[in-house]
Amino acid sequence: xxxxxxxxxxxxxxxxxxxxxxxxxxxxxxxxxxxxxxxxxxxxxxxxxxxxxxxxxxxxxxxxxxxxxxxxxxxxxxxxxxxxxxxxxxxxxxxxxxxxxxxxxxxxxxxxxxxxxxxxxxxxxxxxxxxxxxxxxxxxxxxxxxxxxxxxxxxxxxxxxxxxxxxxxxxxxxxxxxxxxxxxxxxxxxxxxxxxxxxxxxxxxxxxxxxxxxxxxxxxxxxxxxxxxxxxxxxxxxxxxxxxxxxxxxxxxxxxxxxxxxxxxxxxxxxxxxxxxxxxxxxxxxxxxxxxxxxxxxxxxxxxxxxxxxxxxxxxxxxxxxxxxxxxxxxxxxxxxxxxxx
Amino acid sequence: xxxxxxxxxxxxxxxxxxxxxxxxxxxxxxxxxxxxxxxxxxxxxxxxxxxxxxxxxxxxxxxxxxxxxxxxxxxxxxxxxxxxxxxxxxxxxxxxxxxxxxxxxxxxxxxxxxxxxxxxxxxxxxxxxxxxxxxxxxxxxx
Numbered sequence: 001x002x003x004x005x006x007x008x009x010x011x012x013x014x015x016x017x018x019x020x021x022x023x024x025x026x027x028x029x030x031x032x033x034x035x036x037x038x039x040x041x042x043x044x045x046x047x048x049x050x051x052x053x054x055x056x057x058x059x060x061x062x063x064x065x066x067x068x069x070x071x072x073x074x075x076x077x078x079x080x081x082x083x084x085x086x087x088x089x090x091x092x093x094x095x096x097x098x099x100x101x102x103x104x105x106x107x108x109x110x111x112x113x114x115x116x117x118x119x120x121x122x123x124x125x126x127x128x129x130x131x132x133x134x135x136x137x138x139x140x141x142x143x144x145x146x147x148x149x150x151x152x153x154x155x156x157x158x159x160x161x162x163x164x165x166x167x168x169x170x171x172x173x174x175x176x177x178x179x180x181x182x183x184x185x186x187x188x189x190x191x192x193x194x195x196x197x198x199x200x201x202x203x204x205x206x207x208x209x210x211x212x213x214x215x216x217x218x219x220x221x222x223x224x225x226x227x228x229x230x231x232x233x234x235x236x237x238x239x240x241x242x243x244x245x246x247x248x249x250x251x252x253x254x255x256x257x258x259x260x261x262x263x264x265x266x267x268x269x270x271x272x273x274x275x276x277x278x279x280x281x282x283x284x285x286x287x288x289x290x291x292x293x294x295x296x297x298x299x300x301x302x303x304x305x306x307x308x309x310x311x312x313x314x315x316x317x318x319x320x321x322x323x324x325x326x327x328x329x330x331x332x333x334x335x336x337x338x339x340x341x342x
Numbered sequence: 343x344x345x346x347x348x349x350x351x352x353x354x355x356x357x358x359x360x361x362x363x364x365x366x367x368x369x370x371x372x373x374x375x376x377x378x379x380x381x382x383x384x385x386x387x388x389x390x391x392x393x394x395x396x397x398x399x400x401x402x403x404x405x406x407x408x409x410x411x412x413x414x415x416x417x418x419x420x421x422x423x424x425x426x427x428x429x430x431x432x433x434x435x436x437x438x439x440x441x442x443x444x445x446x447x448x449x450x451x452x453x454x455x456x457x458x459x460x461x462x463x464x465x466x467x468x469x470x471x472x473x474x475x476x477x478x479x480x481x482x483x484x
Contacts, residue, residue, distance in 0.1 A: 185344035187441040318377040326483035
């Protein structure tokens, strides 16, 4: 389905969801490039209500047949909803459609947050360079706020099964090792060595069961020139678990963007201090090391599975090849670095 | 590199041809072509050294497996062969068998408590580090 066919069908769906609205139209629908796990479009929804014209900018995210990350869209939707209006800035979720009748594939619609940037590359240019300290403080403070949140009070345990504190690492490592087993197109001696080490040196039990964003990194939030963050995006891999898991993902060296700084912004120790202050939790160095190495393995599993989706023909979009070619070797080098073998 | 470069290039040829058609959404066209350009750049960078990298790595892996003696178990036969067919697909398939043998050897060595095992383990980590040096690309994303 091209954009021309999509717009009227989306407008018809919106009209059904807005019974008091009339003249519902979808305008300026255009695809946003880069999304590997969802097909993402921006558009303007216009309608009349109470005799007045209305307009709202929105984002449509549609599941492709095979994506880089296979996730439950309801989990993602509820994670956004849980944090809307909190200290963790997220876009407002509007509709979730799990059926395929309306647009052939399941989808969600959210309010668009406009006027900010997400691309990491801009951060290494003026005027953004001057805002790195502020951005880093905001980034790891927000991540700490996610860790501080009570997933049971937010009702997220209804859609995300909570593990036992001592079982967080077993579940996550087992899940991503299974992905590697199923999807690797060639042997991965470095990742396999890391997995053996992780199993032989388990981390302590989680201090609490918290919300884990699952992909909190530079590039997955909207920022401005002052270093303020206006939206945390890409909650596809959200789940409940050890909050240190998110900290470890943010410290995965592939997200340093060749700058040898956490997220390309500040030294690891500075990032960890912001996170500890906001979360109220302790980042035990050995546990952080374990979760950082785990996240290197998780990253490799994601890059490998994107290659697998392309090889098997389920998704031949070039975005599926880019991480496989562009991140697999850097991820191996990140593993070596974290294991002190580089 | 997986997916294999020839398969990706063939797919990109079709994608570029489709994007030459009039009437496409400019944003979709721009996204498809910019990603294609990035992949073409990576393929170009990997192309010249691909056979050299595989031959060099296969030789190093065979030497490691040969020096491991009985520890290689059923993979012992891998150590004695040579790369006669220099097609990249054939070299890659051999490389995959050798790297699978290295994984098995690495796990065996980790379980041994002897100076010889530690020395062999150190050589395995050195080879793994070198394997990432051989695969480095200036166009990598990180």
